[in-house]
Amino acid sequence: MWHATATATTPVEIMRTLLDSLTSEDLWGSHPTLVTEKVVTEATRPLADAGWTHTINGHGITLTAPGPHSAGVRFDPLAAHPHPTWTLWKGDLNRPDWTIQLSPYTPAALLQNLTFELAHGEGVRISAGSARTVQPNVRTPIPIPVQKSANAPRRW
Template sequence: MSERMWHLTAADTAPAPVLRALLNHLADTDTWETAPGSSITDKTVTEATRPLTDAGWKHTVDGRWIRWETPQKDAGVQFDAFAAQNPGHYLPTWTLWAGQNPNRPTWAIHASTYTPAALLSHLTGELAEGIGTRQPTKRVPQSAPALPPQTPHPPPAPRRR
């Protein structure tokens, strides 16, 4: 049995449009372009995050992480350079998230080192377009329709023996 080339995990709270985009991309394209053992280059990171930069997201470097976040800081992508250079570890190299912050997300998708850059670019594009950050609309419970007024039932007639 061979080792898997790459893996991706999604929280059960990941929005349906993001998961649909993921599944559609997997079905429509060849996702095997990244050879196992090949290192992640600047070009790979640039390709994977181009939709974020095109959308005006800024990136910051914090130790081993490079983070791209929305101006509201309610969604982002985190790249772990340590995990990228040590693919034998089971740390996610990429984390796409929405919520409070990357450590307390409402939902997250984690991707391994050799996840194809084209797939990551597709997912970051969905995130940059706001599809993964939209809050579900809360349904305001409507009050039940009023029942028609009922006429009081007359009391039963007393029985005589």
């Protein structure tokens, strides 16, 4: 069994990819996907093909977007349940604009679909708040009456 969580600010395109993947018959096998080197390579291939840089450190493998976009994918094989093994984010990892976290047995096909959207779709280029348009609350100022002299009649 596996699970996923997403923040409310996750872009529609990323969520659509997640939900569309869940309805795909190819995604559901009879056994959970065990995390192997092959699964990690398959899941992150779209990022490698798009020129994302990868680093290996004490937290596992982190892939980050090239250019001006700040986004990434982290695979942490040492994460103890219930902590996520996979984290996808945009922005600063310590204060991301949005995140999706996935458990160890997440199907490789789902991960690949998400990383493809992250690398080639709109998920990185759209800022978290751009999906919502907020109309400014503009109020017309009320004119303040001005008295010209003490003896002049008031005009309101």
